[in-house]
Amino acid sequence: xxxxxxxxxxxxxxxxxxxxxxxxxxxxxxxxxxxxxxxxxxxxxxxxxxxxxxxxxxxxxxxxxxxxxxxxxxxxxxxxxxxxxxxxxxxxxxxxxxxxxxxxxxxxxxxxxxxxxxxxxxxxxxxxxxxxxxxxxxxxxxxxxxxxxxxxxxxxxxxxxxxxxxxxxxxxxxxxxxxxxxxxxxxxxxxxxxxxxxxxxxxxxxxxxxxxxxxxxxxxxxxxxxxxxxxxxxxxxxxxxxxxxxxxxxxxxxxxxxxxxxxxxxxxxxxxxxxxxxxxxxxxxxxxxxxxxxxxxxxxxxxxxxxxxxxxxxxxxxxxxxxxxxxxxxxxxxxxxxxxxxxxxxxxxxxxxxxxxxxxxxxxxxxxxxxxxxxxxxxxxxxxxxxxxxxxxxxxxxxxxxxxxxxxxxxxxx
Amino acid sequence: xxxxxxxxxxxxxxxxxxxxxxxxxxxxxxxxxxxxxxxxxxxxxxxxxxxxxxxxxxxxxxxxxxxxxxxxxxxxxxxxxxxxxxxxxxxxxxxxxxxxxxxxxxxxxxxxxxxxxxxxxxxxxxxxxxxxxxxxxxxxxxxxxxxxxxxxxxxxxxxxxxxxxxxxxxxxxxxxxxxxxxxxxxxxxxxxxxxxxxxxxxxxxxxxxxxxxxxxxxxxxxxxxxxxxxxxxxxxxxxxxxxxxxxxxxxxxxxxxxxxxxxxxxxxxxxxxxxxxxxxxxxxxxxxxxxx
Numbered sequence: 001x002x003x004x005x006x007x008x009x010x011x012x013x014x015x016x017x018x019x020x021x022x023x024x025x026x027x028x029x030x031x032x033x034x035x036x037x038x039x040x041x042x043x044x045x046x047x048x049x050x051x052x053x054x055x056x057x058x059x060x061x062x063x064x065x066x067x068x069x070x071x072x073x074x075x076x077x078x079x080x081x082x083x084x085x086x087x088x089x090x091x092x093x094x095x096x097x098x099x100x101x102x103x104x105x106x107x108x109x110x111x112x113x114x115x116x117x118x119x120x121x122x123x124x125x126x127x128x129x130x131x132x133x134x135x136x137x138x139x140x141x142x143x144x145x146x147x148x149x150x151x152x153x154x155x156x157x158x159x160x161x162x163x164x165x166x167x168x169x170x171x172x173x174x175x176x177x178x179x180x181x182x183x184x185x186x187x188x189x190x191x192x193x194x195x196x197x198x199x200x201x202x203x204x205x206x207x208x209x210x211x212x213x214x215x216x217x218x219x220x221x222x223x224x225x226x227x228x229x230x231x232x233x234x235x236x237x238x239x240x241x242x243x244x245x246x247x248x249x250x251x252x253x254x255x256x257x258x259x260x261x262x263x264x265x266x267x268x269x270x271x272x273x274x275x276x277x278x279x280x281x282x283x284x285x286x287x288x289x290x291x292x293x294x295x296x297x298x299x300x301x302x303x304x305x306x307x308x309x310x311x312x313x314x315x316x317x318x319x320x321x322x323x324x325x326x327x328x329x330x331x332x333x334x335x336x337x338x339x340x341x342x343x344x345x346x347x348x349x350x351x352x353x354x355x356x357x358x359x360x361x362x363x364x365x366x367x368x369x370x371x372x373x374x375x376x377x378x379x380x381x382x383x384x385x386x387x388x389x390x391x392x393x394x395x396x397x398x399x400x401x402x403x404x405x406x407x408x409x410x411x412x413x414x
Numbered sequence: 415x416x417x418x419x420x421x422x423x424x425x426x427x428x429x430x431x432x433x434x435x436x437x438x439x440x441x442x443x444x445x446x447x448x449x450x451x452x453x454x455x456x457x458x459x460x461x462x463x464x465x466x467x468x469x470x471x472x473x474x475x476x477x478x479x480x481x482x483x484x485x486x487x488x489x490x491x492x493x494x495x496x497x498x499x500x501x502x503x504x505x506x507x508x509x510x511x512x513x514x515x516x517x518x519x520x521x522x523x524x525x526x527x528x529x530x531x532x533x534x535x536x537x538x539x540x541x542x543x544x545x546x547x548x549x550x551x552x553x554x555x556x557x558x559x560x561x562x563x564x565x566x567x568x569x570x571x572x573x574x575x576x577x578x579x580x581x582x583x584x585x586x587x588x589x590x591x592x593x594x595x596x597x598x599x600x601x602x603x604x605x606x607x608x609x610x611x612x613x614x615x616x617x618x619x620x621x622x623x624x625x626x627x628x629x630x631x632x633x634x635x636x637x638x639x640x641x642x643x644x645x646x647x648x649x650x651x652x653x654x655x656x657x658x659x660x661x662x663x664x665x666x667x668x669x670x671x672x673x674x675x676x677x678x679x680x681x682x683x684x685x686x687x688x689x690x691x692x693x694x695x696x697x698x699x700x701x702x703x704x705x706x
Contacts, residue, residue, distance in 0.1 A: 041636050043535030192681040220680040225631075225640050228426040229675035229683065236419060248537055252632045256539075259547045260558035260630070261422075283539035283632060287547070 030076065030347045031085045032337060033105035035098060035116035035126055038090035041223060041249060044279065045118050045326065049140075050088060051319035052327035053115070055311065056334035057084050066307040067365055069339040078342035084334070087111055091122050098122035102129040102137075112347040113138065115333045118326070120144035120194045127155045135349040136340075136356055140333025141326050143271075144198040148380040154349070156356050156379040158336045159329045159368075160386045162195075162245075162271060163202040165294040168386040169243070169269050170206045172292075172400045172409075181411055187216040187239035187265075189230070189254070191246055196222070199245035199271045215239045223249055227257045235263040242267070248274035255284040266412035268292065269388075276325040281391070290413025291391045297328035297368055298387055298398045300406050308367045323367075332366055336373055369404045418554050423672040429561040431668015436568035436623040437641055438648035439575065439660040440616030446655030447592050447612040450500060450514055454522035455645055456638025458617050461525065462488055462624025463633040464533060470540050470628075477543050478563070481625035485618040492617025493610040495521065500613065501606060522638075529635040539632040546629050564626035571622055572661050575615070579657070588612060592655075644687070651691050653704025662703060666690065 034053050036046035061083045064071045075081035087109045091098035098117060105111045106129070113136045117123045123142040130137035131154045139147060139157040143165065148157055173183050188203055190196035200219060207214050216237035220230045231254065234242060242265040246254060251274030258264070270293040274280050281288065299322060302309035311331070312323045323331070336359065341347065344355035361373040363383075371383035388400035390409060399409040441455050452458075465484045469475040475483075503517035504510060540546060548559040579585040590598050591608040599605055631637070644667060652663025667687050674686030694702060 039530065039535070041634065043530060043635070044537065047535060218680055221683060223640050224683070225644060226426070226430050226671070228430070229423060229672055230680045232419060232422055232426070233675070233680070236416075249632055249634070252537060252539060256547065256630055257558075260549050260561075261556045262549060262551065277537075279537040283537065283541065286541065 028080075028082055029085050030079065030082050030341055031087055031109060031111045032334070032341075033087050033089060033102070033109065033111035033114040034334075035089045035091050035101055035105070035114060035122070036118055037093045037122075038088070040092045040094075042093050042118060042247065044248075044277075046090065048319055048321065048327055049118065049330045051315060052323070052330040053086055053088075053334050055315045055318060056331045056338075057086055058314070059311070060084050060335070060338045066310065067305075068307065068311075068367070069335055069361060069365055070342060076338065076342040078345040079347070082347075084338055084341075086334075091117060091119075091126070093119050093122065095119075095121045095125040099125035099129050102126040103133075106130070106133045106135050111135070112341065112349060113337055113352055115140050115330075115337060117142060120147060120198070123147055124194065127152060130154050133349070134353070136337070136353045138333055138337050138356070141329040144194050145202060146194070146198055148378040152379065154353050156336075156375055156381075158332060158370075158373045158375075158381045158384060159296050160384040161380065162199045163206075164382075164384070165271060165296075165386045166199065166202045166206050168294060168388060168400065169203075170210055170212075172269075172388050173212065173241070174210065175400070176409065176411060183212070183240050183267075185213045185215045185237075185239040185241075187218070187234050187237050187242050188214060189216075189218045189220065189234060189242060189244040189246070190271075191222040191250055192219050193222055195247075195273065196245045203243055203245075203271075220250070222247065224253070227253050228261060230254075231257045231261050231263055234258075234265075235261060238265075240266055241269055243269050243271070244275065245271035246274045248277045248280050251275055251277075251280045252283045255280075255287050259284075259287050268413065270294070272325050276389075278321055278324070281394075285391070285394065288391055288413075289393075290410050292399070292409070292413075293325075293389055293391070293396075295325040295387050295389045295396070296370075296384065297323065297325050298389055298396060298404070299323065300398045300404075301367070301369060303406075305364070305367070311367055328367055332368055335366070336361065369398075420673075420676065422555050423676055424669065425555055425557060426561075427669040427672025428665065429557065429565045429668070430672065431665040432565040432568040433561065433623060433627065433664070434641075434644055434648055434667050435661045435664020436564070436571060436626075437620055438645040438652070438664055439572065439657055440619040441645050442649045442652065442655065442657050442660035443575070443619070444612055444616040445649065446657065447588065448504065448595070448609055450504065451518070451646075452613075452616070453515065453518040453642075454495075454525060455620060456640075456642025457522045457525040457529075458488060458492070458620045458638070459624045459627075459641055460529060460633070460635065460638040461491070462621040463628045463631070463637060464529065464538075465621075466625045466628040467538050467540060467633050470543070471538075477540060477625050477629045478545065481567070481622055484625040485621040488621030488624075489614040489618035493614035495617070496610045496613035497606070501609070526635050526638075533635065535635055537632045537634045540628055543629050558630065560626065560629035564623075564629075567622060567626055568664075571619055572657075575619070575657060578615075584608075584611060647687060647691050650701055651694050653701030656701070656703040659701055659703035663701070666702075 038046040089101040120142040127137040145161040190200035275293040340355040344351040389396040469480040506513040545559040648663040652659025
């Protein structure tokens with residue numbers, strides 16, 4: 001960036017207002033830490049996430065005619081056109097590495113905020129580290145409900161959590177029942193880290209509240225070499241709906257093992273994760289015609305908001321994939337954070353935190369089916385409406401809720 | 415719990431156990447031959463699975479047809495790893511054990527990194543194959559064909575290996591070298607050739623397992639990790655250095671894993687394996703069939 005008189009003036013004003021000289025030195029560039037798994041079993045998620053964050057940074061730093069915060073201006077006008085710089089860190093799906101990397105990003109890379117992290121288990125440790133250094137942590141795609149209930153001041157989540165997702169599933173069941181579909185028994189199948197455990201607990205609670213019978217509640221070990229015993233129990237329970245909460249590897253093995261052991265449920269309603277990943281459908285998509293997964297994003301939305309399609313094209317040029325449930329939330333994570341930094345007019349953690357708390361972003365200015373982005377006391381956005389998507393003819397169509405649906409649900413699945 | 419559930423568990427456990435045995439036997443062979451633990455064993459499995467996947471993706475070669483090719487390729491790979499890496503590691507003057515551990519462990523990390531760089535961390539799987547997704551059902555008991563063929567291949571491979579070790583000159587050289595590497599040099603047997611052959615054989619066996627597994631499992635750079643851990647337990651349980659022990663250990667691990675879930679929640683299924691393992695090493699530290 002060339003230094004103009006305006007920038008110097010702005011810098012001087014900022015320095016006068018804020019006192020510390022460090023704040024001025026950072027105004028040409030604001031560093032944001034991005035913590036994802038770039039190696040290990042979930043490395044593909046990290047690689048795709050990097051493309052999503054880079055796409056968002058390109059839109060923020062450049063000039064684009066989209067109805068998205070900061071798209072039409074170059075850089076952050078609130079900080080004299082300062083650019084966003086992303087610093088990527090690899091947590092390898094290990095909570096301890098996540099904590100160490102967060103600490104390194106804050107103390108050595110001097111980031112102003114951190115976004116993460118795919119695995120909720122890592123979000124726990126990384127966000128605690130952020131809290132200690134008074135640096136905001138934003139969960140782009142962590143969905144465990146317990147995350148925002150820890151009384152942290154610097155924790156934020158613009159996207160829905162698993163209780164909201166599971167709530168949408170049960171709303172959908174209620175609606176289908178009214179239409180005369182038989183849904184009485186459910187089988188839960190969830191992996192044993194915080195994601196699967198929280199998801200299973202939320203579903204168990206909702207099922208009890210709304211009068212559905214859980215006939216199998218199987219907590220299994222993630223990345224198992226074999227799932228035949230688990231599938232056998234699911235088969236024996238033979239519920240009306242199978243509800244898996246699994247990452248990609250387990251999802252592939254689950255579906256393959258189900259086919260091998262001759263288990264075909266009437267319906268599968270999945271807590272996304274692996275079930276929104278292209279790799280899973282490449283591997284076993286032929287066995288999943290009609291599978292339903294919750295999501296926070298659907299490409300259908302492009303029909304109503306053309307910018308969604310254009311941003312998807314930008315992302316696809318980088319990654320070779322369409323935006324999905326994860327990449328869309330990661331993309332929005334950076335937009336929400338940059339918007340707050342811009343309004344904070346500062347790279348200081350505490351000021352950004354206050355700006356985040358004051359966020360008020362209308363749904364039309366996002367690429368999501370959300371009502372708006374507005375955080376409550378605990379840092380959770382309760383207006384992030386989830387959607388249910390059904391896999392039909394090789395792609396996902398939105399089937400729920402009514403205002404976002406483009407098709408009727410096919411039930412039972414093929 | 416019905417009789418059907420129990421029989422199904424035992425059947426699934428046996429099929430999986432034979433495969434565990436096939437994966438572990440190469441490890442046992444190399445250990446028995448030269449007291450070297452190959453920490454890159456899981457990564458050997460990984461490249462075998464990738465090789466099978468790419469033969470399918472580019473030449474539409476069914477994994478069953480690819481299996482002998484992959485095994486042959488892994489044979490060469492194993493021998494080369496011995497000649498280029500392990501040969502020098504075991505020659506170290508000081509801390510031989512450590513150098514050996516770090517050389518194969520380093521090799522594992524390197525192989526994983528290279529795989530991630532060239533093949534990307536994406537999960538791959540073979541969507542169509544002759545056996546993929548096919549199942550035989552006998553009286554309500556389901557036997558997936560890929561695992562069934564895998565188990566038969568494992569039994570054939572064990573028999574072949576047994577015959578090779580006990581009935582051929584090379585096998586006898588292998589046994590002799592294992593007994594006393596110094597003495598065989600006196601009778602004109604090239605120790606390096608025998609060790610290279612052992613590494614080649616060990617790698618070929620895990621190559622065979624990888625080819626079969628890619629029919630029903632997914633492939634990604636870290637896939638070896640979860641199987642390698644089981645392979646180490648299998649070898650220790652069956653007995654260090656015993657090829658037959660690896661075979662028996664695999665079956666035990668498979669059966670214990672499958673039956674544990676009849677009693678405990680599935681998230682605790684490895685508890686059974688490690689419980690039995692601890693019990694065995696407590697009573698018999700050398701493992702069930704160990705001679706060392």
